[in-house]
Amino acid sequence: MAPALLTVENLNKSFGGIAATDHVDLIVEAGEIHAVIGPNGAGKTTLVAQLSGELRPDGGEIKFVGQNITPLAAHARAHLGIARTFQITNLMLDMTVRDNVALAVQAYAGHSFRFWADARCEERLVEPAMAALARVGLADRAGSIARAMSHGEHRQLEIAIALATEPRLLLLDEPMAGMGVEEAQSMVAFLDGLKGEKTMLLVEHDMDAVFALADRITVLVHGKVIASGAPDEIRGDAAVRRAYLGDEGPLSNEESG
Amino acid sequence: MDRITAFSPRGWSMTVALSLLALLPIYVAVTGQTFYLDLASRLMILGMAAVSLNLILGNGGMISFGHAAYLGIGAYCVGIPAYYGIYDGLIQIPLAVACSALFALVTGAICLRTKGVYFIMITMAFTQMVFYGFVSMEEFGGDDGLVIDLRSQFAGLLDIEGATGLYYFILISLLAVLFLVYRITRSRFGMVIEGARANERRMQAIGYDTYRYRLVCYVIAGAICGYAGALLGNFTHFISPEMMDWTASGELIFMVVLGGTGTLFGPVLGAAAFVLLEEWLSTITIYWQFLFGALLIAVVLFWRGGINGFVDWAADQIPGRIITRTRDWIRRAPWRQRS
Numbered sequence: 001m002a003p004a005l006l007t008v009e010n011l012n013k014s015f016g017g018i019a020a021t022d023h024v025d026l027i028v029e030a031g032e033i034h035a036v037i038g039p040n041g042a043g044k045t046t047l048v049a050q051l052s053g054e055l056r057p058d059g060g061e062i063k064f065v066g067q068n069i070t071p072l073a074a075h076a077r078a079h080l081g082i083a084r085t086f087q088i089t090n091l092m093l094d095m096t097v098r099d100n101v102a103l104a105v106q107a108y109a110g111h112s113f114r115f116w117a118d119a120r121c122e123e124r125l126v127e128p129a130m131a132a133l134a135r136v137g138l139a140d141r142a143g144s145i146a147r148a149m150s151h152g153e154h155r156q157l158e159i160a161i162a163l164a165t166e167p168r169l170l171l172l173d174e175p176m177a178g179m180g181v182e183e184a185q186s187m188v189a190f191l192d193g194l195k196g197e198k199t200m201l202l203v204e205h206d207m208d209a210v211f212a213l214a215d216r217i218t219v220l221v222h223g224k225v226i227a228s229g230a231p232d233e234i235r236g237d238a239a240v241r242r243a244y245l246g247d248e249g250p251l252s253n254e255e256s257g
Numbered sequence: 258m259d260r261i262t263a264f265s266p267r268g269w270s271m272t273v274a275l276s277l278l279a280l281l282p283i284y285v286a287v288t289g290q291t292f293y294l295d296l297a298s299r300l301m302i303l304g305m306a307a308v309s310l311n312l313i314l315g316n317g318g319m320i321s322f323g324h325a326a327y328l329g330i331g332a333y334c335v336g337i338p339a340y341y342g343i344y345d346g347l348i349q350i351p352l353a354v355a356c357s358a359l360f361a362l363v364t365g366a367i368c369l370r371t372k373g374v375y376f377i378m379i380t381m382a383f384t385q386m387v388f389y390g391f392v393s394m395e396e397f398g399g400d401d402g403l404v405i406d407l408r409s410q411f412a413g414l415l416d417i418e419g420a421t422g423l424y425y426f427i428l429i430s431l432l433a434v435l436f437l438v439y440r441i442t443r444s445r446f447g448m449v450i451e452g453a454r455a456n457e458r459r460m461q462a463i464g465y466d467t468y469r470y471r472l473v474c475y476v477i478a479g480a481i482c483g484y485a486g487a488l489l490g491n492f493t494h495f496i497s498p499e500m501m502d503w504t505a506s507g508e509l510i511f512m513v514v515l516g517g518t519g520t521l522f523g524p525v526l527g528a529a530a531f532v533l534l535e536e537w538l539s540t541i542t543i544y545w546q547f548l549f550g551a552l553l554i555a556v557v558l559f560w561r562g563g564i565n566g567f568v569d570w571a572a573d574q575i576p577g578r579i580i581t582r583t584r585d586w587i588r589r590a591p592w593r594q595r596s
Binding site: 052054076078079083084086090091094095099102103107108112113114115116117118119120122125165 | 440441443444445446447448449451452455456458459460461462463464465466467470473
């Protein structure tokens with residue numbers, strides 16, 4: 001059998017005495033949307049940081065298509081095809097929307113030790129950048145300075161940047177964070193449209209979104225995986241209900257709604 | 258950095274400034290005031306150094322407090338061969354560029370592992386090391402420095418022994434450096450440098466090993482400044498460790514900030530303002546540096562774009578409107594209309 005796209009084995013990370021990631025195992029199969037949920041402080045963002053290479057785990061192994069990528073830096077993992085979006089918008093705010101995306105294209109279109117030709121005139125960079133922007137619905141904002149855009153547009157731009165790198169795996173860290181209801185709905189529809197084309201690991205607070213999109217869900221509490229399975233299994237899982245009812249209980253809302 | 262066209266305020270105002278610079282030797286020849294030629298020469302050399310610093314400081318966000326090291330290294334690469342009777346500019350200048358690049362590569366590889374205030378301090382520390390290194394070299398005059406008896410020779414092809422010859426050599430060098438930096442900042446490489454300044458974490462997430470790009474940028478800036486240093490040694494006929502004193506590095510930062518960080522012409526304008534104000538204010542009071550400090554504070558607080566921003570603004574006023582109207586009129590001209 002071909003190896004899974006992403007395999008996490010026995011991953012550990014502590015900050016002081018707190019285990020942010022506690023013996024986590026996770027498998028993401030090609031083509032699926034795998035959601036990671038959990039209450040605040042469950043270690044979701046810490047997990048994404050370790051998967052993307054920003055944070056070194058204390059122990060355990062991360063494999064991408066069978067290759068151990070644990071020692072690789074963030075930029076090297078990006079080159080293998082792992083792209084991420086950030087929970088807190090993380091853009092080149094003083095650059096134009098087009099430049100933000102073109103830089104992502106450029107990272108994969110040959111090397112960048114080219115000192116003479118005008119990068120903004122390179123069709124090879126501009127065209128895929130514009131295509132990625134069109135895809136998320138920002139084509140008409142291409143010339144704007146990123147800073148001047150709304151929060152929702154920033155979130156879309158995050159996705160466009162990630163898509164422009166033509167990743168095999170998208171790590172989406174709360175793509176709906178801070179969005180209004182309508183914006184969140186259109187983001188869900190957009191991610192649904194990507195389904196099957198891109199494999200995604202989706203970290204999200206919005207339970208409606210998670211249950212609408214995910215093929216499989218892993219629940220993280222205090223850094224530990226307490227359940228993993230299809231959405232229906234998770235919905236019925238006693239441990240998950242307990243963890244959530246002790247918190248804010250969004251799962252029960254989901255059931256009633 | 259915006260694209261420069263003939264009709265943009267920056268484009269035409271700089272054309273005017275450069276034309277004046279090109280014609281200055283004629284004015285000097287008529288009036289005999291060679292002092293202005295010296296002033297402009299020094300201004301343009303420091304302008305080149307400031308342009309190179311701006312490449313790392315303004316575009317790259319790497320605040321180096323040791324950039325004067327390259328002025329010194331460049332100058333000593335002219336002075337030391339001259340001391341041994343080697344006056345060939347085709348040896349001296351490539352040597353200056355190569356030594357500066359090498360120094361930037363070695364120190365940059367270490368400095369760029371640090372960030373923020375640590376980067377500032379470590380770049381300064383390396384420059385101090387070079388400073389004391391040359392102070393201790395008694396053979397080359399120690400802290401008294403060394404007189405260069407002849408300027409660089411170019412096998413009879415080029416004569417920079419006279420003030421006018423050197424002046425044009427410096428002016429052409431400045432234009433070449435500006436054009437080079439303009440191309441670099443708009444290239445793929447320049448985009449990566451700009452992106453790494455704006456958001457290094459994001460750049461790494463999309464797949465850039467930002468360290469490597471920054472190091473190359475650091476080396477390019479060092480090499481350009483080393484070239485400016487070679488010209489400075491030629492210009493002053495004299496080299497001394499004082500050229501790379503930490504205050505000299507501070508003055509280069511001053512020029513960049515005063516002129517407008519991250520802009521193409523800003524550092525040259527900053528250097529011009531620095532040299533001219535130093536000259537003018539020091540005739541008024543011996544406490545001229547006090548007034549200088551006040552000016553810098555005012556620029557930082559009230560005019561972030563520096564002098565460059567001011568020139569853009571001013572050029573965009575009445576003259577800018579005339580130019581825009583003319584351009585629009587030309588575009589709409591009957592002979593350009595298709596029926």
